[in-house]
Amino acid sequence: MTPAYIHPAALVESQEIGSETRIWAFTHVMEGASIGTRCNIGEHCFVECGAKLGNNVTVKNGTMIWDGVILEDGVFIGPHVLFTNDRYPRSPRLQEAKSRYVGKEWLFSTLVQRGASIGAGATLLAGVTVGSFAMVGAATVVTRDVPACALMVGVPARQIGWVCPCGQPLKFEQGVAMCNHCHRQYTNQSDSIGPVLAANLAAAS
Amino acid sequence: MTPAYIHPAALVESQEIGSETRIWAFTHVMEGASIGTRCNIGEHCFVECGAKLGNNVTVKNGTMIWDGVILEDGVFIGPHVLFTNDRYPRSPRLQEAKSRYVGKEWLFSTLVQRGASIGAGATLLAGVTVGSFAMVGAATVVTRDVPACALMVGVPARQIGWVCPCGQPLKFEQGVAMCNHCHRQYTNQSDSIGPVLAANLAAAS
Amino acid sequence: MTPAYIHPAALVESQEIGSETRIWAFTHVMEGASIGTRCNIGEHCFVECGAKLGNNVTVKNGTMIWDGVILEDGVFIGPHVLFTNDRYPRSPRLQEAKSRYVGKEWLFSTLVQRGASIGAGATLLAGVTVGSFAMVGAATVVTRDVPACALMVGVPARQIGWVCPCGQPLKFEQGVAMCNHCHRQYTNQSDSIGPVLAANLAAAS
Numbered sequence: 001m002t003p004a005y006i007h008p009a010a011l012v013e014s015q016e017i018g019s020e021t022r023i024w025a026f027t028h029v030m031e032g033a034s035i036g037t038r039c040n041i042g043e044h045c046f047v048e049c050g051a052k053l054g055n056n057v058t059v060k061n062g063t064m065i066w067d068g069v070i071l072e073d074g075v076f077i078g079p080h081v082l083f084t085n086d087r088y089p090r091s092p093r094l095q096e097a098k099s100r101y102v103g104k105e106w107l108f109s110t111l112v113q114r115g116a117s118i119g120a121g122a123t124l125l126a127g128v129t130v131g132s133f134a135m136v137g138a139a140t141v142v143t144r145d146v147p148a149c150a151l152m153v154g155v156p157a158r159q160i161g162w163v164c165p166c167g168q169p170l171k172f173e174q175g176v177a178m179c180n181h182c183h184r185q186y187t188n189q190s191d192s193i194g195p196v197l198a199a200n201l202a203a204a205s
Numbered sequence: 206m207t208p209a210y211i212h213p214a215a216l217v218e219s220q221e222i223g224s225e226t227r228i229w230a231f232t233h234v235m236e237g238a239s240i241g242t243r244c245n246i247g248e249h250c251f252v253e254c255g256a257k258l259g260n261n262v263t264v265k266n267g268t269m270i271w272d273g274v275i276l277e278d279g280v281f282i283g284p285h286v287l288f289t290n291d292r293y294p295r296s297p298r299l300q301e302a303k304s305r306y307v308g309k310e311w312l313f314s315t316l317v318q319r320g321a322s323i324g325a326g327a328t329l330l331a332g333v334t335v336g337s338f339a340m341v342g343a344a345t346v347v348t349r350d351v352p353a354c355a356l357m358v359g360v361p362a363r364q365i366g367w368v369c370p371c372g373q374p375l376k377f378e379q380g381v382a383m384c385n386h387c388h389r390q391y392t393n394q395s396d397s398i399g400p401v402l403a404a405n406l407a408a409a410s
Numbered sequence: 411m412t413p414a415y416i417h418p419a420a421l422v423e424s425q426e427i428g429s430e431t432r433i434w435a436f437t438h439v440m441e442g443a444s445i446g447t448r449c450n451i452g453e454h455c456f457v458e459c460g461a462k463l464g465n466n467v468t469v470k471n472g473t474m475i476w477d478g479v480i481l482e483d484g485v486f487i488g489p490h491v492l493f494t495n496d497r498y499p500r501s502p503r504l505q506e507a508k509s510r511y512v513g514k515e516w517l518f519s520t521l522v523q524r525g526a527s528i529g530a531g532a533t534l535l536a537g538v539t540v541g542s543f544a545m546v547g548a549a550t551v552v553t554r555d556v557p558a559c560a561l562m563v564g565v566p567a568r569q570i571g572w573v574c575p576c577g578q579p580l581k582f583e584q585g586v587a588m589c590n591h592c593h594r595q596y597t598n599q600s601d602s603i604g605p606v607l608a609a610n611l612a613a614a615s
Contacts, residue, residue, distance in 0.1 A: 009421060025421060025438050026436050026438070026454070038503050039503070040503070043438055044436070044454055044472075056501055056503035056504055056505075057501060057503070058501040058502065058503060061456050061474050062454075062456075062472060062474065062490075073504075074500075074501050074503065074504035074505070074506070074507075076499050076500050076501040076504070078494070078499060079474055079492060080472075080490060080492055115500070115501075115504050115506060115507070117499050117500055117501070119494070119499065120492045120493075120494045121490075121531070121533050133506070135498065135499075138492065138494055138533050138535060138551070139492070139533040139551045139565065154565070163498065165504075165506035165507065166500070166506050166507050166509065166510055167499070167500040167507050167510050168498065168510075169498065181509070181510065182506075182509060
């Protein structure tokens, strides 16, 4: 078992870092954050106490993973992706807002499911779930849940198509698509293709 | 009086840091920047010479506060908020643009008034003022002044409602609203609710 | 010849840093990255192996210049600008996507030509070219090539006018414009003003 690699200019206080994971310069992982095996955490990142990352996760530079964020296995998080955990944030030090921060009712979790990708500079509003193998384009603002394998772009995010787990966009003709990169096949049942893809994947693995 | 806490991996050159303020890792505060008491400045921030922060201000990770930016008491600045101070920036080292940077005519100030919140990744164009207790949503692009207590979203920012100083969105019925969190009451005089809220607050405090 | 200045809290592994260039705190320049003379690279930046920067380039804080990005002489890159080099990114550690990352077909280059400006927090999709002296506004998302001297804003980017190499927006009346800052003159040939400006510049220099 190869131990994790921690760059000398990183600050890692957590004991829960999996084998073969690499953590790069000027990144801070707090005690109480959990990171799986074979992950790559870029520079200038922050992983807060309470954040949970699975195995084989890639986090590019300058991204903050807050308490309440869960990244499942194989997720890709681009550079400067913005997670949020409070829908109506105030300075907790502001007299008029102190009562808002007595408990934890303000805190919403965010879940990114297995194999999904979040593009550079995308923003996820507090409380959303991004489905398995979905792909969120660069600079997209996600305001509600994203179906599995959906390709999302825009402000606010809208779905413009479907992507294969390998990353390739899919082109349906007469309700059928074959990925031109990995050759997986899919059928499209009107608006419910996401679950169908997921079913195919479950059957294939 | 509790002195400020400076993380060992921060660079703080300013002498004007108030008591009980905390400044976290990989953040740089330049000489000539001014920060009040009980502030919290997250990681990977930059506070430039000439920036002015009041008391009880929260600045989340990865935000740069440039010369010309003024944050009043109790302001919340989310992660990776983008302030700007030049409307038509060029490299000052570019031969064709050098004359632009001889004086300071290019520099516009930005003012965020007491208790306002700026969401994650929002952008404020050079020269705007954000009114007291306003709330700017995540990834919003502010291109003009924002009224007090206004709730702003979108690119460019548009007003979609009003928020209470405590952070809660307000719902007006027949010209009257009561905050369902802190129970402050407001009246709505057509389009000028902002000032009315401010008047109520002044009376209440 | 004045040597480059490297802040003590920066990590610079490249040997190809030109004279009079300054590199600030918490910035990492990898071996194999190339930076010309008289550049200014702000704090919290990352310059990857394979990135190429000309002379007199300004890069503001928190920007990552990836492998495949070329910045010509005199370019301005605002804070937190997002370059990308993969159109359909996946975690390379994800089983379903490994075959995508065997070769380099996924990698697209980005070119920013001489004297162009990219505003704060703008995003450039993988593979675009930004023409000489173009100006991309703050928070703009560039999805296709940008003509020389074009002024671009919005999501996705659209052209709203023209700018002079000195940075000033141009106002055409009856097909002619004179910059009210540097007094350069231009003629507008219907939709092809970009090339005309470039021709004038070539003649003037």
